[in-house]
Each structure stands twice: as structure tokens, then as C-alpha cells.
Amino acid sequence: MIRSFSKVNSLATVVLQVPCFQPPCVPRIPYPVAHRSNSSFPRTPDCQLQLAPRSTAAAVRFFHSGTTMGAGQGKADSGEAAAASAATAQPSADAVEAVVAKVGDLEDGTMREVEVGSGKALLVFSGGEYSAIGHKCSHYGAPLVKGSLCNNRVRCPWHGACFSTKTGDIEDFPGLDSVPRFGVRVDGDNIIVSAEQSALANFRRTADMAMQKSDDGRVFVIVGGGGAGMACAETLRQEGFTGRILMYSKEDALPYDRPKLSKALSSTAEALALRKQEFFSEHGIEFAGGKELLAVDANAKNLTFSDGESRSYDRVVFATGGSARACACPGADLGGIHVLRTVPDGNRIAASVEGKHLVVVGSSFIGMEVAACLQSKAASVTVVGRSEIPFAAVLGK
Numbered sequence: 001m002i003r004s005f006s007k008v009n010s011l012a013t014v015v016l017q018v019p020c021f022q023p024p025c026v027p028r029i030p031y032p033v034a035h036r037s038n039s040s041f042p043r044t045p046d047c048q049l050q051l052a053p054r055s056t057a058a059a060v061r062f063f064h065s066g067t068t069m070g071a072g073q074g075k076a077d078s079g080e081a082a083a084a085s086a087a088t089a090q091p092s093a094d095a096v097e098a099v100v101a102k103v104g105d106l107e108d109g110t111m112r113e114v115e116v117g118s119g120k121a122l123l124v125f126s127g128g129e130y131s132a133i134g135h136k137c138s139h140y141g142a143p144l145v146k147g148s149l150c151n152n153r154v155r156c157p158w159h160g161a162c163f164s165t166k167t168g169d170i171e172d173f174p175g176l177d178s179v180p181r182f183g184v185r186v187d188g189d190n191i192i193v194s195a196e197q198s199a200l201a202n203f204r205r206t207a208d209m210a211m212q213k214s215d216d217g218r219v220f221v222i223v224g225g226g227g228a229g230m231a232c233a234e235t236l237r238q239e240g241f242t243g244r245i246l247m248y249s250k251e252d253a254l255p256y257d258r259p260k261l262s263k264a265l266s267s268t269a270e271a272l273a274l275r276k277q278e279f280f281s282e283h284g285i286e287f288a289g290g291k292e293l294l295a296v297d298a299n300a301k302n303l304t305f306s307d308g309e310s311r312s313y314d315r316v317v318f319a320t321g322g323s324a325r326a327c328a329c330p331g332a333d334l335g336g337i338h339v340l341r342t343v344p345d346g347n348r349i350a351a352s353v354e355g356k357h358l359v360v361v362g363s364s365f366i367g368m369e370v371a372a373c374l375q376s377k378a379a380s381v382t383v384v385g386r387s388e389i390p391f392a393a394v395l396g397k
Contacts, residue, residue, distance in 0.1 A: 097194035100132075103186060111154065111165075113145040116193050119200025121182050123193065124165040126152050130186065132193045133168040134179030136203035137161050140260075144179075159259055168205060173227050174259050176234060176274060177204040209237035212284030218243030221303065221311060223293050224319035225249025226258065230274050232317050233285045243314070245285045248305065250320075251342060252289040254280070262369040265346035272343065293320075327361065340370065353378045363390040 096117035106112060106125035113135050114123045122135040122144050137144055137156040147157040153171060155162045162172035168181035180202070183194040199205075220236060222229045225247055233245050249255070253269030260272055280287055292306040296316075303311045324339035326332055338349050349370075358378040360367045363385025375381045387393055 094197040095194060096197060096200075097183075097192055099190045100193050101191040103189045103191060105191075106130075109149060111145055111149050113143065114193065116182070116195050117197055117200060119195070119197070121193050121195060121200070122154070122165075123184070123191070124149065124152075124154070126165060130184045130191055131165050132182040132184045132195075133163065133165055134181075134199075134203045134205070136179070137163075137175065138170065138177040138179050138204045139175035141203060169207075173231060174257065176227075176231060177206050179203060180205050207234070207238045209234065209283050210240045210242050212244065213242040216243040218314045219312065220245050221313040221316045222247045222319060223303070223316065224321055225251055225253075225255050225287065225289065226319065226321045227255065227274065228319035228321065229317070230255040232319060234283075237283050237285075246311070246313075247285060247287045248291040248293065248303075248311075249287070249289050250292045253343060254287060254289075256343065261343065261346050262340060262366045263373055265340075265350040265370070265373055267343065267346070269343045340366065350374070350377070355379050358382070359384060361385075363387060363392075364394060365391070 098114075098116045100114035100116065100121070100123055101112065106123070108128065109126055111122055111124045114121055114132075116132075120135045121132045124131045124133070126149065131152075133144075133154075135144055136142065137147075137158065139156060139159055139161045142156050142158040144154050144156060144163070148155045149165070152165050153162050154165055155172075156175075159174050160172065161170060161175040163170055163179055166181075168179045170176065170178045180195070180199040182199070185192050185194070218241075220241065220243060222232050222245065226249075229247055229249070233247055236245055247255075251269075253273070254277065255274045256269050256272035257274055258272075261267065264272070279285075290307075291309070293303060294306050295304040296302075297304075301313050301316075303313065303316070305311070324341040324345075326339050331337075336352070338345065338352075340346060340349065353374050354377050356379055358371075358374055358381045360371050360381065360383045363383050367383060367385070368390050371381050371383050383390065389397060
């Protein structure tokens with residue numbers, strides 16, 4: 001535990017605090033929200049939203065008719081139906097197929113990377129059934145075969161994105177895109193995978209989305225411009241919502257990939273953006289940056305922002321994420337001491353560390369990634385942690 005910071009020579013030392021993140025103080029009470037379904041967006045839903053103290057898309061849990069539906073669920077039925085329909089459709093001109101394995105080659109609950117035409121696929125055998133999806137994670141292209149497989153879901157080995165092995169749909173952040181789903185059939189003792197070359201060449205698949213309609217006067221407001229807010233906006237369009245979607249963020253930048261920030265401290269928000277401005281325009285998602293929420297009138301369904309704007313809404317989701325929890329000790333506010341949360345934070349750290357002695361407080365993923373990122377720039381890097389070795393709390397000794 002850090003008990004105090006002594007005044008340091010700001011020309012010689014930079015101290016970076018990287019403890020865990022403190023979630024915002026959000027009351028765990030139900031808010032009205034429209035639920036995800038296979039039909040169009042309901043006008044009078046009997047649903048509730050619970051905000052859990054996490055800052056990822058998985059933190060949003062939907063409740064309807066007594067059933068808990070985690071983020072990413074609720075699409076499986078429609079996704080499997082679409083996959084089944086695609087499997088029975090006539091093959092296109094660039095369709096290819098290949099014998100990728102023999103029956104009995106894979107034990108139940110295992111997966112294998114296989115070659116199909118000029119590309120690759122991930123072949124999965126689970127619950128006595130074969131399926132095949134894209135072999136790379138849609139986030140940053142990690143090989144899914146090195147991830148973990150459980151209950152017809154594969155989790156990325158790098159950042160934990162989760163995909164259905166039946167449909168290829170993404171079911172957990174980080175990342176927004178799904179992966180392709182390929183056809184599989186058994187002919188004798190041959191396992192055959194069929195796919196389109198274009199799908200094999202692209203490891204990302206963006207779901208179809210509804211278009212905004214001018215005669216739909218409903219307004220859905222998302223407070224927060226991070227990964228959870230972006231996932232919420234896209235899910236609304238994917239589930240058929242055709243009203244206005246307004247996203248308000250305290251930061252000026254479009255939603256960006258925060259997990260990458262600790263590995264690329266000098267990056268710009270544009271380089272880390274989850275979606276480009278063209279995506280927002282194409283799908284009718286209105287973004288307003290530099291907006292800090294001051295007050296919520298739930299009875300009047302009205303929001304008030306720091307610049308004086310007042311916004312009425314029909315439905316609202318709070319996806320404000322967390323804030324870096326700084327050390328509460330004497331000297332923590334001295335110059336040369338930083339926390340990492342935003343792109344400007346990262347840029348300031350990268351600009352101030354050249355040739356200096358860097359101390360990183362925190363020895364888990366973010367701290368160690370920052371240390372690795374800056375070790376070539378700093379005169380020295382020292383990591384301070386509460387455990388005997390890095391990652392001990394997560395990975396064990």
C-alpha cells in the first residue's frame with residue numbers, strides 16, 4: 001500500500017498510479033427500458049434495466065417477464081435461424097468447400113483451426129454437433145483456437161471477447177463485430193466445411209441494422225460514450241428500433257477502444273475509435289461530446305447537462321463507465337503524478353516520461369502494459385505492486 005508521496009524532482013521522476021477503476025455511484029434501482037427481442041422495438045415494454053458497477057457492455061442486464069438476459073443474449077434464436085437459413089441457401093459464385101477432418105478426430109468440447117480454400121476457419125465439436133466460425137477474434141485478430149471453449153461459446157485469449165460457436169455472434173465486450181459463420185456437414189466419415197471466399201478473407205461481420213425513420217418520434221438517450229454505450233446503440237438498431245438515438249459523452253471524442261490505450265499511450269482518439277463518423281451517420285446515431293450530465297428528472301423524463309442543454313427522452317440508458325481510483329494519501333496531487341483513464345491522460349504521460357525515471361503503481365494488466373509501452377522511452381521503469389509477482393491476483397503464483 002502506498003502511504004504517501006514525497007515531493008519529487010518533476011524533471012527526473014514520473015509516478016503513474018494504475019490501481020483498479022472505481023465505478024460511478026449509480027443507484028442499483030430499476031429504470032424503464034425497452035428490451036431486446038426478435039420483433040420490432042416495443043412501444044410499451046414491461047421491462048426494467050439494472051445498472052451493475054462495471055464499465056463494459058456486459059454490465060447491462062435486461063429483465064423481462066422474470067427472465068434475466070445478459071448482454072449479447074436474446075439474439076441467439078434469431079442468429080441461429082439466420083444461420084440455418086444461410087446454410088440451406090444456394091451457394092454463391094465464390095463458394096468453396098473442403099474436407100477438414102474425419103469423424104472422431106475431435107473430442108467433444110474441443111476445437112481446431114482448419115484450412116478452407118485460401119482461408120481458415122475454426123471447427124468446433126461441442127455437444128455432439130459440429131460448427132464452424134471465423135478463426136480470428138473480431139477485436140484485434142487473436143487466434144480463437146488458443147482461447148477457451150465452454151457451452152458453445154469461445155472466449156478470446158487476449159481481451160476476453162466472447163462468440164457463439166453456433167452463430168458467430170459476439171456475446172461479450174470488447175469488440176463490437178461478430179465473426180463469420182460457415183456451413184458444416186458430415187458425409188460418411190468426412191467433415192466438410194463450406195464458405196464464401198469473401199467471408200474467409202474478412203474476420204469481422206457487422207450485423208444488419210434498421211434504418212431511422214422520420215415518422216418515428218421516439219427518443220432513446222444513451223448517457224456515456226464508451227464501449228457499453230456504443231454496444232447499446234448498435235443493439236437498438238440491430239433489434240429494429242427506428243427512432244432517434246442520442247449519445248452524450250463527457251469526453252469530446254467518439255467512442256474509442258480504451259483497452260488499447262495502455263499499450264499505445266501516444267495514440268489519438270481517432271486512431272482508437274470503435275466506429276468512424278461515417279458509421280454514426282449511416283445508422284442514424286447522433287453523438288454529442290463534451291456533455292456532462294448534471295441532473296435527471298425521471299418523472300418528467302428530462303436530462304440536464306452542464307452546458308445548459310435540457311433533453312427529454314422516452315427511454316434512457318446510463319453507461320458512464322468508471323473513473324481511475326487515485327491513491328488517497330498525502331502528496332498524491334503533486335506534479336509528475338498521473339492516472340490513466342482517457343486519451344489525454346495517455347498523451348500527457350507519454351510526453352512527460354522521455355529520459356525520466358518512471359514508477360508504475362499497480363502490477364496487473366494495465367500497469368504492466370504501461371511499463372512495457374514506456375520502457376524504451378524512460379531512463380528506468382519500476383513497478384510497485386501489493387503482490388509478490390505481477391498478475392498474482394488474476395493468474396495466481
